Amino acid sequence: MPHHRKCAGPFRTSRPLILASASPRRRELLAALGLEFSVSVSAAEEPAPSLGDKPLDYACANACIKAREVAARHGDCAVLGADTIVVIEGEILGKPSDSAHAVEMLSRLCGARHTVITGCCLVCTRSGSEDIFHAATDVWLAGQSNEIIRSYVAAGEPMDKAGSYAVQGCGAFMVQRIEGSWTNVVGLPMEMVVPVLLKREIIGVRKS
Numbered sequence: 001m002p003h004h005r006k007c008a009g010p011f012r013t014s015r016p017l018i019l020a021s022a023s024p025r026r027r028e029l030l031a032a033l034g035l036e037f038s039v040s041v042s043a044a045e046e047p048a049p050s051l052g053d054k055p056l057d058y059a060c061a062n063a064c065i066k067a068r069e070v071a072a073r074h075g076d077c078a079v080l081g082a083d084t085i086v087v088i089e090g091e092i093l094g095k096p097s098d099s100a101h102a103v104e105m106l107s108r109l110c111g112a113r114h115t116v117i118t119g120c121c122l123v124c125t126r127s128g129s130e131d132i133f134h135a136a137t138d139v140w141l142a143g144q145s146n147e148i149i150r151s152y153v154a155a156g157e158p159m160d161k162a163g164s165y166a167v168q169g170c171g172a173f174m175v176q177r178i179e180g181s182w183t184n185v186v187g188l189p190m191e192m193v194v195p196v197l198l199k200r201e202i203i204g205v206r207k208s
Contacts, residue, residue, distance in 0.1 A: 009034025012206045013193070016077040016127075020070040025187045026082060033194070034206060041072070042066035042081065042115070049085075049092040054109060058092060059083045059119030060132050067121040078202045079113075079123045084187050086163030088114040093163050102153045102164040103146075109163060110174060111143035114165070116185045122196055131196045135189035137180030144174060 005127040009032060017037040019030060030037055044065045060083075067081030086093040088109060094100035104206055108186040115138055144152075157171060158164035165171035167178075167185045181192040 008206070010206055011035055011197075011203045013037060013202070014204045015202050017197075017202055018032040018070060018074060018077050018079045018083040020066045020079050021090060021187075023082075023187050025166075029183055029186060029188045033167075033190075033203075035203060040070045040079075040205050042069045044069035046083070049094070053092060055087045055090075055092050055115075055117050056119070056134055056136070059117045060121065060134055061119070061144065062133060063121040064130070067123045071123040071125050074125065076126050078197075078200065079125070080193070080197075081121045081123070082118055082188055084118045084162045084184075086114055086116055088112065091190050095160055095162055096158060096164045099153050102158040103149055105164040106141075106144070106149045106153065106158070106174075107146070109148065109165070110141045112161065113138055113140050115139070118189055120189070120193060120196075122200065122202075123204070124200055127200075129200070131200065133192055133196065135181050135184040135192055137178060137182075137184045139175065139179075139185060140177040141152055141174045142176040159183060164203075 010032045013036045017040050020042045022041045046062045062083035063081040067079045071079040093105055115136055117136045119134045155168050157169050158169055167175055181189045
């Protein structure tokens with residue numbers, strides 16, 4: 001199980017922390033705080049969204065599935081799970097299934113407003129407690145030609161991203177406006193994660 005630590009940020013890890021995600025963006029956000037943590041990817045299958053699913057409930061349910069499955073395989077630790085989705089006109093968009101699907105998604109998102117939702121679940125195995133929370137951010141993508149969209153998809157970046165774009169990558173050229181949490185769009189709303197980790201005494205303030 002690899003351990004990650006990037007810099008001497010403002011916080012330290014007080015108890016074992018596991019990130020139940022393969023996302024390099026989420027790892028980078030946690031590491032930027034100065035935290036030591038492990039990564040254990042959940043083996044649980046996420047259900048595909050069904051007609052009538054409420055986006056907030058769906059994202060949080062998936063986050064809980066991931067965190068609980070990893071927590072069941074480990075001892076005394078805290079496990080953070082997250083799931084990010086894109087919602088447009090009430091429809092939930094996940095990751096594209098192939099290049100054609102990514103082009104279809106982006107053609108729909110460009111020139112329109114959509115909402116990025118990240119559901120989070122922190123499971124503490126010692127106490128048996130769970131903290132479930134979410135963040136929602138409105139994003140406007142500028143209109144793009146079909147040629148540009150296809151070229152961006154061909155570059156490969158969209159294929160493992162909800163909504164088929166990365167706000168922190170080369171896809172940033174499409175982002176016209178954001179209302180809400182930027183880190184939420186990246187994949188983990190840090191302004192919500194940090195207070196929960198502090199409350200549960202998983203992390204503490206680093207002493208100078």
